[in-house]
Amino acid sequence: MLSIKNLSASVDGTEILKGLNLEVNAGEVHAIMGPNGSGKSTLASVVAGKDDYEVLGEITLNGKDILELAPEERAAEGVFLAFQYPVEIPGVSNVNFLKTAVNDIRAYKGLPPMVAKDFLKMLKEKQALVELDKKLSSRSVNEGFSGGEKKRNEIFQMAMLNPKLAILDETDSGLDIDALRIVANGVNKLKSLDNATIVITHYQRLLDYIIPDFVHVLYDGKIIKSGTKELALELEEKGYDWLIKPEMAQ
Amino acid sequence: MLEDKKQTFLANFVAKTADKDSSLAKQEALKALENLEFPTTREEYWKYTRVGKITNANYSQSPSFNVSDISRYLVEGLEAYIVVFVNGFFSEELSDISKAKGITICPIAKARKEYVDQFEQYFGGLSKHESQFFSAVNTVYNTNGVYLNIQKNSLVDKPIHMINLTDAENAAYNPRNLFVVEENAEVTIINSYETVSGSSFTNSTTEIYVKEGANVDSYILQNQSETSNQVNEIDVVQKANSTYTANTVTLNGGLVRNNYNIEVKGQGCETNLYGLYLTSGNQHIDNHTIVDHIEPNCESNEVYIGVMDDASTAVFNGKVFVRSEAQKTNAYQQNKNMLLTDNASAYSKPELEIYADDVKCSHGSTTGQVDEEAIFYLQTRGVSEVSARKMMIRAFANEILDNIKIDALRDILESKIDERFS
Numbered sequence: 001m002l003s004i005k006n007l008s009a010s011v012d013g014t015e016i017l018k019g020l021n022l023e024v025n026a027g028e029v030h031a032i033m034g035p036n037g038s039g040k041s042t043l044a045s046v047v048a049g050k051d052d053y054e055v056l057g058e059i060t061l062n063g064k065d066i067l068e069l070a071p072e073e074r075a076a077e078g079v080f081l082a083f084q085y086p087v088e089i090p091g092v093s094n095v096n097f098l099k100t101a102v103n104d105i106r107a108y109k110g111l112p113p114m115v116a117k118d119f120l121k122m123l124k125e126k127q128a129l130v131e132l133d134k135k136l137s138s139r140s141v142n143e144g145f146s147g148g149e150k151k152r153n154e155i156f157q158m159a160m161l162n163p164k165l166a167i168l169d170e171t172d173s174g175l176d177i178d179a180l181r182i183v184a185n186g187v188n189k190l191k192s193l194d195n196a197t198i199v200i201t202h203y204q205r206l207l208d209y210i211i212p213d214f215v216h217v218l219y220d221g222k223i224i225k226s227g228t229k230e231l232a233l234e235l236e237e238k239g240y241d242w243l244i245k246p247e248m249a250q
Numbered sequence: 251m252l253e254d255k256k257q258t259f260l261a262n263f264v265a266k267t268a269d270k271d272s273s274l275a276k277q278e279a280l281k282a283l284e285n286l287e288f289p290t291t292r293e294e295y296w297k298y299t300r301v302g303k304i305t306n307a308n309y310s311q312s313p314s315f316n317v318s319d320i321s322r323y324l325v326e327g328l329e330a331y332i333v334v335f336v337n338g339f340f341s342e343e344l345s346d347i348s349k350a351k352g353i354t355i356c357p358i359a360k361a362r363k364e365y366v367d368q369f370e371q372y373f374g375g376l377s378k379h380e381s382q383f384f385s386a387v388n389t390v391y392n393t394n395g396v397y398l399n400i401q402k403n404s405l406v407d408k409p410i411h412m413i414n415l416t417d418a419e420n421a422a423y424n425p426r427n428l429f430v431v432e433e434n435a436e437v438t439i440i441n442s443y444e445t446v447s448g449s450s451f452t453n454s455t456t457e458i459y460v461k462e463g464a465n466v467d468s469y470i471l472q473n474q475s476e477t478s479n480q481v482n483e484i485d486v487v488q489k490a491n492s493t494y495t496a497n498t499v500t501l502n503g504g505l506v507r508n509n510y511n512i513e514v515k516g517q518g519c520e521t522n523l524y525g526l527y528l529t530s531g532n533q534h535i536d537n538h539t540i541v542d543h544i545e546p547n548c549e550s551n552e553v554y555i556g557v558m559d560d561a562s563t564a565v566f567n568g569k570v571f572v573r574s575e576a577q578k579t580n581a582y583q584q585n586k587n588m589l590l591t592d593n594a595s596a597y598s599k600p601e602l603e604i605y606a607d608d609v610k611c612s613h614g615s616t617t618g619q620v621d622e623e624a625i626f627y628l629q630t631r632g633v634s635e636v637s638a639r640k641m642m643i644r645a646f647a648n649e650i651l652d653n654i655k656i657d658a659l660r661d662i663l664e665s666k667i668d669e670r671f672s
Contacts, residue, residue, distance in 0.1 A: 048630050049629070049630070050626055070629065070634075070635065071626060071629035071630050072629045072630075072631075072632050072633055072634050072635065072638075074630075075629070075630055075631055075632035076632050079630075080630070080631075081630050083627065086627070087621070087623050087624045087627040089621075089624045089627070089628070089641075089642070089645065090645060091644075091645025091646060091648050091649070092628075092641050092642070092645045097628065097631070097633065097641065098631070100633050100637055100641070101628075101631040101632040101633050102632070104632050104633055104634055104637060105632040108632070140645075141627075157631060161631060161632065
């Protein structure tokens with residue numbers, strides 16, 4: 001589904017990603033772990049299409065080159081990014097913006113706008129999925145939301161847009177254990193054989209709830225180790241040093 | 251040389267003012283004009299606005315007009331009393347004020363003859379014709395406008411919509427309005443300015459008397475062509491327990507200057523000033539407001555919001571005076587500007603002058619750009635960049651649009667704004 005080949009990304013001449021390779025197939029959950037500053041959030045931003053970066057290499061989604069697509073076109077192709085720090089947008093209502101988003105994506109696919117009744121039905125279903133208070137969906141996007149509400153709102157939006165590839169950037173940060181369970185539960189329910197999830201996280205804790213098929217360690221702009229979920233447990237126990245030190249010695 | 255320029259400018263009006271007006275205000279203004287000159291940026295009040303666009307143009311009063319259909323200048327879906335002026339002439343045919351109840355409404359030229367006592371009492375009582383050049387010009391050479399008197403305790407059943415149109419080349423006109431809203435009366439007044447064709451200079455002066463317990467909800471919609479300029483003075487006096495709300499929406503125009511002067515002369519008053527201006531091209535929109543709290547226990551709210559595109563300029567100067575007697579005043583003032591390009595500019599100066607010691611006053615000003623993080627966030631959800639920007643601008647403008655109590659009017663403004671940014 002997602003194929004990243006020899007990806008490098010720099011900002012103002014500083015290289016952050018340095019030849020990264022990653023293959024994600026439909027139905028899989030991949031976890032990307034790594035110390036601070038290793039390039040995890042940059043990877044998420046580059047895949048989503050943020051244009052602050054000088055990018056080289058190749059990213060394809062189901063065989064389609066997405067590097068030359070605008071962020072909204074990537075979204076329409078099925079890429080979704082759950083932000084580490086969801087942006088507050090005063091004056092833009094959650095519901096109205098989602099209606100525009102859903103219909104802009106439908107227009108991209110040559111489909112007519114969704115009937116209002118169907119949209120409301122979907123809205124209710126997906127709200128229930130992440131246990132999001134109805135009041136929150138009619139409020140301005142993320143404005144005055146607590147940390148947990150913001151993260152739940154991200155998963156709610158993901159549910160509404162039904163992406164092929166979801167990238168969750170540190171979705172567990174700032175969550176208490178109940179909120180973490182609700183968010184993880186939402187993600188698990190949205191999982192299918194047709195979609196894939198990339199979970200970016202610092203902690204093994206989230207991976208107790210969202211079980212990954214593969215775990216990758218990102219360090220200094222490259223994936224230095226890949227494994228299965230046991231790797232995350234090993235990292236929890238030993239930290240990153242045992243992986244990094246031989247790397248540095250080379 | 252400068253004197254010549256002033257005489258040439260004034261000569262455009264002299265011969266054609268048919269109206270006989272022997273009011274004291276006119277005499278005062280005539281006298282003042284002997285010494286008043288065109289405003290310059292050397293005076294603080296006009297520091298950021300050069301009036302050369304107006305004073306260098308070759309204006310004249312148009313002798314007639316050709317407008318016969320005003321449907322596109324009405325507020326769709328709004329039942330209203332309609333008063334139409336074209337090039338400064340009242341059009342009885344295009345107007346519809348026949349069934350107005352509890353109110354006196356007529357062209358000001360007619361009121362001058364028919365309501366002599368009221369006229370003497372109110373005309374020129376508030377306007378700044380002795381100190382401001384354009385106000386003096388208006389007071390001497392006003393062509394037409396509306397005299398409105400809302401009787402005591404009358405709740406006017408429909409808004410009164412005054413439509414000011416121009417359809418001539420270099421047409422100059424001086425609309426003069428006098429509104430007297432008697433005790434406990436309520437009225438909604440819309441004043442719209444549009445260009446049918448050509449270019450114009452609108453020099454408007456409006457005096458509004460808001461008596462005890464009265465409630466005035468007023469709207470000014472400026473949507474003239476980019477070659478049309480406007481100076482607009484609104485002078486208001488509020489008596490005890492009255493409410494005056496002004497919504498000033500500027501969508502288009504060349505050089506636009508609005509001067510609000512509000513005297514709050516009674517306890518328990520509420521004053522609301524809301525402004526929205528969207529500028530583009532080389533437009534220059536300047537809003538100056540003065541709210542003068544003279545008596546205690548009053549409240550004023552002022553919010554002006556602007557979005558500046560291209561190489562346009564916006565100026566905001568809001569002054570709130572709280573006199574020593576005006577204890578327990580609650581005054582709030584805010585100006586927010588969004589610049590869409592590097593060439594657009596905003597000059598913002600909120601001012602508070604407080605002489606009382608038991609008051610709650612705050613003011614603030616912000617000037618910024620569209621939040622690019624928010625645009626990216628919306629894009630990652632599938633919203634196109636254009637729609638995302640439109641959403642952000644609308645959200646910014648909504649703070650003012652949400653105050654508009656007339657649904658039909660708000661709908662029209664919303665769609666005009668959406669059209670502009672799509």
